[in-house]
Amino acid sequence: MPADFPTALVLNAVVAGLLLGGFYAAVSVGVSISFGMLDVVNIAHPAFVILGSYIAYLVNDRTGFDPIAASIVLSPLFFALGMLIYRIYYLCFEKRGQESLRGLAFFFGILFITEVALVLVFGVDYRMARSAYSDTTWRLGPVDFPMRLVVPFLVSIAMVIGVQLFLTHTFFGRAVLAVAQDALALRLMGVNTFRVKEFAFALSIATAGVAGAFLIVIQPVQPSIGREYIGLVFAVCVLGGMGSIWGTLAGAFVLGLAESFTSTFFGPSWAPAVSFGLLLATLAFKPAGLFGR
Amino acid sequence: MEAAQEVTEPLLRVAGVTKRFGGFTALDQVDLVVAPGERLGLIGPNGSGKSTLVNCIAGTLRSESGRIQFRGRDIGREPAFKRVHLGVARTFQIPRPFASMSVIDNLRIALLYGGKAKVTLDAGRATDEAMHILGQVGLAAKADTMSGGLTQVDMRKLELARAIAAKPALLISDEAMAGLSASEVDDILALLFGMKERGVAVIMIEHVMRAVMKFSERIAVLVAGRKIADGDPHAIVANPDVVSAYLGQ
């Protein structure tokens, strides 16, 4: 290796990319369920993430409670919200077979209303949550491990693995996987597919709310950030092959690394372009995803 | 002197077509030949791959391997709309009308786009042709009705009318008689028989055996993605493999 090879730079970019990737997986696992398995194009998913960020911020700001712990405690609220949204969606769109155009416009409206509401309540200033570990950074040789990235990373991975285990090892989880494969067959067997789908969608929103807390620990948040994450979230899901949690994890790491390297060597303002570029490239050349069947 | 054997080029030749969905093989090395103007019945238990075969011929699915030739030309790589222009028309098992349009406007789409070249039919001629076809299928009185509100049998007739409007050489009718009453079945049967006068070959996919027997000059049988029999209708019906395939269900 030549003497001026930027080892430290590369190593840090790799670490940052992996840590971010874990977080991106947490943000995207919900879409993997709602879009990959239920075929509901919830482009408002990032709006619920940002909502989760602000709620975690509020609790943290007022009580000093750890934001991530708070979001986990409050996740049933997001679960209930998800159930409500799915019911409206189902009543107005899925039943009538009008999912495509109208469903998209519906979720876009939700995304939009959420952003504007947050602006009205919180304003456009950046907010960030502070944890006990926010200022701590471990150093291992030339590599930095900022705790504000590491802790969300660990909890993200735990959440994603938790979702996967839930889907494959519990009765309701397996019902969700079955619905993704063949809803008609299930209905013929007498399973209430509406309940199953409602549960799955609610789960996806709950993960969004929790992921929001991760976000606001990692970086400052303002209401319009949600729109930047749409490309990212769908890029991760498409890269990973839809409906596969492990695929989502892999796709998230790929994206995290790509963004990290772009940020390090070309500047951070180009990062949003990376996810879109990857998404377009994948859709154009390998639409089944890197790991798709 | 040698007996000169006249071999007419088949209209459709399906050779060794295989289609897989993930780990599931829907079609396994299927061969099929249809002569011009022939009436072929295609039968088989549910899930045997009949609709998949239709989709491969019509172009809405790409097969993994095998060849599909129409009028001697390889159409396996052509998009579905091109195959319509070449002369392949199909109906859908569950009717797919253009719900925001009236019955006659549904036909106008096929008249405008179903032909080989971009034909700009002036409004008058298009209406005349559309009404003529609607008259033949018995929907003339409902020309201005919204297609979304038709009865089942009328929707099946509209499917067929739309396919006819594309002036095909081969018409694939996918279970057009499913769930219809006896007299409605006869209506549809009469329509399909009418294709003979136009010189249109028909592949009829049905479970209504009496219609299949009445209609077909030849019957092919698909079971679990494989063609297990192909020939004279009465021989097919007596074929023990065919009988057990159906009874075994």
Place this chain on the structure above:
Amino acid sequence: MSNRAFAAVAFASALALIAASQLVTNDYYFSAAYTVLQFVILATAWNILGGYAGYVNFGSAAFFAVGAYSSVFLYKAAHPPLIVMIVTGTLAAGLLGLAVGYLTLRMRGVFFAIATLALSVVLYTFVVNWDYVGGARGAYILQPRDLPFGLKRYIQVLYAAMVLMAAFALVVARTIETSAIGRGLAAIRDDELAAECAGVPTLRLKILAATVSGALMGMAGTTFPYYLSYVEPSAAFNLSYAVNSIAMPLIGGMMSWLGPLLGALLLGTVQQVVQVTVSSEWNLMIVGVLLVVFVTLAPNGIMGWVEAWKRRRK
């Protein structure tokens, strides 16, 4: 009414509006009208792909901004007359529509929609990093001193341009709608698979619609830098353009050229009032709520109500 007659009526009305506006002394009218006309063009353009073909474009702001920033680029590079800027911006945006359409319209409509959403973010990044057109700081465009046709203030020139462009957009939309292409697009919207199997070249028609739609949305943006003599990325990429392009056709009715016009005039006027009396955030909130309410309860919009009422009267 034939398309030629419609075009004649449209342009005659446009000229009449321009002539009548000479009597108006309050500049506020021109400002408000400029904004409403922007929306008329955007909504009409959006509807060519969204309403006629059923493919939702969430990135109207991106196309609008391409029109705006191509004007800025030309201004800095060559300072050509306004008409050159308009034509160039329209072509540039059309090219973008062609490119995005070609890449993503071969997949499900969902992926096209997501691509357009992400498109806005990416183009915004490009523009913010492009110093020649001002980057994040924005660019200053000075309004010309010599005004054509004896008009007194430049905002009147802009108004006239917008009225003519609105008429043009309406003529284009109606021509497509009543042509064989329009019927093909409607078939695609109703059932794309059935359309393909009826011989409709679905991909070709979709790409055509995306190109024309994108071009006209860009056209709406070409005069924008002159409006305030200043343009910066967050104004050109304003979320209001994205949501209004969808809400206006939805509320007016997506099946014909009249719906977007109606929706733009109604909703545009309401927004001008709310913006002045309440705030721009509440304005956006109202539009968002109206969008959700209409899409769930009245998806065929006002024209849909009219059609249903007419049918019931028969």
